[in-house]
Amino acid sequence: MSAESLTVDCIIHIFSYLEVPELLLAAQVNKTWNEAAETTFLWRNMCLRRWAFCNISVIPGMQTWKKYYLHRSNLEHKMASGRPSVDYTCKALRGHKGVINAMAYLSENEHTFATGKVKSIMCTTSSDGTVRAWNVQEVGTGQGVLYTLGAADLSQILRSKVFQTGGIDLSHCSPDGQWIVICPTDPACSLKVFYTHCATNPDDELMLSSPLPVTDHRLVTCWLPAEPARIAIMHDDGMNFRIVSFDIVIEKKSKYKRNIVAQQVANFTLPTQAPWMTEKIMKGFGKQTILIAAGLELKLYSLTGTELMAFKDHHKIITSIWVDPFHVVTSSMDLSLRVYSWKNTNKSPSLISRYHLLGGSHRWSSGFRSVACDDVSIVGIVAGTDGTDILRAYSFNL
Structure with missing residues (x-):
């Protein structure tokens, strides 16, 4: 079978195995190959394989995915080379x-x-x-463009005393927005985890975890963004700096009872x-x-x-x-x-x-x-x- 006898659908299927440089070269062979190489299906797959999020919904059209890929990959190349x-x-x-x-x-x-x-x-x-x-x-004098920021009026939904002594030093929200780890100012207190659903649904029972099992001086905390609720905590046990990580989950005790549980994932010194x-x-x-x-x-x-x-x-x-x-x-x-x-x-x-x-x-x-x-x-x-x-x-x- 010669290349001329292939249907456009067959050519598109073959082109789906090509990388972008080869696809761009194939588009220059003849009119049929160019038509196949410009197909939205190919460039959409190229984009979604490379980037998890592609914001083109407001720009319909056959050429959109190709232009998106070429512009964004070109920008990434420039961010990687960084020539003034x-x-x-x-x-x-x-x-x-x-x-x-x-x-x-x-x-x-x-x-x-x-x-x-x-x-x-x-x-x-x-x-x-x-x-x-x-x-x-924005280019110009270097003063930048100043925007006026507006926000809806804020009202208190929930107020709860988390620690009996001291205040709250810092809080960190999980990547999925469901959890907040609350750090106390009193070194005698341990971190706690708060379920944010309670803040938007104040009629539900307040769900606050038991203190996390880190009783030493906390230095730093951070979330692992690819997990819904995995947190790493660096603490000082008096002799060494240790890092312990937990997955925060809801454990169902009964039909009406649920607890927040911190399941240890790993730790090291x-x-x-x-x-x-x-x-x-x-x-x-x-x-x-x-x-x-x-x-x-x-x-x-x-x-x-x-x-x-x-x-x-x-x-x-x-x-x-x-x-x-x-x-x-x-x-x-x-x-x-x-x-x-x-x-x-x-x-x-x-x-x-x-x-x-x-x-x-x-x-x-x-x-x-x-x-x-x-x-x-x-x-x-x-x-x-x-x-x-x-x-x-x-x-x-x-």
Whole structure:
């Protein structure tokens, strides 16, 4: 059978085994092959194999999936190479008159790659008493575009005393939004887990777990994002730093009685070398991997304590870690950001160290205090020597 006698459906089936470079070459052979290679079915599968979420629902059309794939993969290539001016533009966003306390993206998953249009909106809060939102891609004077933020009136739904002594130091919500781990200020108290369904359904019985079995001084907690409710807790037992992980589940005792139970998954002891005696930052990745920064070092561990990788790319302390399914970015007081990418492998997760993003001059800045990243930009908080912070935004060119 000759290639000319194949139906378009047969050609599409054969093309489904090709990678993107081969598919693009096949499209140049003749009109029939081009028609088959442009099929929505092929490019939709290409996109969904590479990315879990593709936001093209508002842009119907035969060419949408192909354009989405080519634009987004091109942007990922630029985020992996990080060539100044060629791959990204950098600008300072000024406006706050004090320390920037926190920042968060408001535009998660809103990028429409198929049209070549992207928009990253970053929200910041400051000690100057203001909340600001910035369009990272907006070019101009560097002052950014300020948005007015509105919210519905808030009313109290539930109030409950969690600890008999002391207050609440910090709370962390699970990736599925169903659980909140509450950390007490009183070191004599242990962490507890709260079921958020009770907050939205106040008529139901309050479900609060027994204290988690970690009685030592807690240092850091983080969720493992690929599990609905798996948390890792770093604590100091007086001699060593230990990391213990739990799965939070509801255990049905009877028809009307349910309890929150913390099922231990694993635990291990961290090495006690000098760099690990400093302040630590911990983030989760997947189901079984945690990243820990202490001093100048960034390390990857399995939940059972196997050290997977170690990096020492900064020459001053690491101040924060950003982790998502594609990238890891660290900020440091050496006034740089270090960008890593996850390596596609069926074995243990591994990182590739890519490049540094520089934050300016130490004459005016003391270093990066925090960093955040989305699919198209990286934003860091730069601590000013005069007590006034700015944002340093790196927007990758589509």
